Amino acid sequence: MNKELARMANQPLKVLLISGNENHKWHNWEENTPLIQEALQSDNDIEVTVSLDIEVLAGDLDGFDVLAFNYCNWHDPTELSEQAKANVIGFAEQGKGIVILHFANGAFNFSLPEAGASDWPEYRRIVPRVWNHHGESAHDEYGTFTVRMLDESHPITQSIATFDIQDELYFKQEGDVDIHPLYAAVSNLTKQEEPLAWTSGYRNSRVYQTLLGHDRHAYAVPEVRETLRRAVRWVARKL
Template sequence: MTRRLLVHTRTTDYRHDSIPAALAAVGGLDGFTVDATEDPAALEGDLTPYAAVVFLCTSGDILTDAGRAALAAAVESGTGFAGLHSAACTEENWPWYTGELQRSRFAGHPPFGTGVVLVEDHAHPATAHLPAEWTWSDEWYDFDPVPDPAEVAVLLRGGEDRHPLAWHHRQGRGRVFFTALGHDSAAYADPAFLAHLRGGLEWVCEGRR
């Protein structure tokens, strides 16, 4: 079965050079059809034809009031949502997005570097393929507040301070997946990272069955 995704890449703040590579990578994943857009109006209408909405390295305020209402209604009624990397730096003045959908917000990061990712849950399709400790190069996002394990299921943690890097939860009838990884273009050519994305997307789309 092919799942249809609405992939939004609009930025009104920092714009990642990796967006073209990221969009090509998501579009190349088996089992998905991608409608890519940077037009806020694309999120103002009926989103139910989509199995999931994906914010792919978005930043800043990117939605209209009508778009905010449509996205919230869609997720609450069962449309999946996936946020990649700087989706955590998006719609930071919208309480539903940061509080209910994201369950946290971006709080900064050290310089790009290599570290160890700890896999918290090997049962989830986004992480089942990964080793217990995974060496990775990225921007190591910090979050405030730290996502509460009572509210989200943490998938990945940073090896140095064990802060969450990827998690999932349910919002209303919709499934939500977020990964802080994916800063540079090289990530979107890495098979392990692509399997991480595919698993997260497959999981959020299951809510539309």
Template sequence: MTHHSKAARFVPLALLVLCAGFVIQSFIPVSHGEEKQAEAPPRIEVLFLGSKNLFNHDPPTRFRVLREALGPKAVNITYANTVEALTKENLAQYDVLLIFANLYELDVKTQGQALLDFARKGGGCVLLHCAAACFRDSDFPEYVDLLGAQFKSHGKGVFRARIVNQDHPVMKGWKGFECWDETYEHKRHGKDRIILQKRDDEPWSWVKTYGKGRVFYTASGHDHRCWDLPEYHDLIHRAIRWTAHDDKVSWLSPQHLPTLRYRRAAAPKDPKNPVGPLNQIQNPLTPSESLKLAQIPPGFEIRLFAAEPQVVNPIAINWDQQGRLWVVEAFDYPHKVGSET
């Protein structure tokens, strides 16, 4: 049953089944004699440990920006904003722990030990900017040893940190960037680091090992002036793959994922729009291609149950009392109607 109108149309259909740990196989028809396809290499699972928005760090927004940038590159990112995420069981679901947070305390015996054990056993640690100031109100010198130094003070300015080790896998082929940032200075410097960048004579980015784990740190990343740069996204992507032992593990390659392509589209003129004309629209993907780009929490599996190729621009879905799923599809996203549109 389908109802058409000029503004929108409603189509009942079943789209996706999302289930924890298993999928009911009878829902998925398989032809007799059809061989099971080889399981694809896994995406890298990253836990982004942030915090409530303090100062200009705004970890929730930085998470969303990074997730959008790295999702199409086969990196799944899950967000947490409290140290309660630091448990042995939770960390076991992830390949890399990324910290960008204003978190000054934790339970050293439980949460701190879970973090250290994760790294010692081979988990990757990507520690960004204010991570160098984390947990300093707790008696946790092991974290300073893990990171390789501790935050001391900062000024501010526009600068370009210079690359001093172009042969390391994280740096190889990367050109760096110039932007406004805080000019971090550190204390309690470790001796077991490989320095990758310096700002003047101050170590700025480095890598090290901790047990079987790999650690990356950079002082870059105070606010959006750094976090919005594709070069910064690339640096974090390189760090994630290196700390996830991409030279030893066959992770899913970005080359095996669909490329998102955009085209110009007619959009209503809005003179008050601060970011300019919104005239880019993504070309649609097939259901199988969309699934390849889907990001879901660890422990879940997503499979296509049914698809309706006539549905292209859904803006709302809901179930009725008979168990049917109705989709509202609009030819354009709703806009306010004004005298100038």
């Protein structure tokens, strides 16, 4: 290994965590963001930079290994700039990682209230399963449910036991991108086991999406924190 590769190998894994927006506070992103940051940085090899400005994506992303979205442009019709869109696509072309958390799967969608020019079809290729407000996407009443591992051999879920969580159980999320489900729970409404996290690919990037994470109760669960740390490492090809 040459000196430059050795230097890079010893650098912390750098995550850009984007949270918001101001009109969507009932998804508790203000409370969740420091908890997500703390959960990730409890691994000394992970360093998290937080931004509440989605247009941070229009800047220089070369210093980051992973983009993590804890953001939805609720009641914001502003179109993501062309530079930001190009940078996200370029980030994926480089084979860097993408993580989608909970309600971020509803961002840049034509079905959002006052969506206006904000709809970005490419986002629905990046995010394999999205919330469609004009469709059947919904969730159980907020409460406690049991999460079961579907793939006990995947690096993200290996040795993770079944756990209980207080959260929103999403179902009927839309998309046709191939996914590899990791864990699931039975919905009280559909009476079916609904997948709640999966991996996929976008261009050269690895993608991890979880539907868990409504509030602080979710991020207090050790298994959620551990799978999130592993997911960040996995999408960055460090696991």
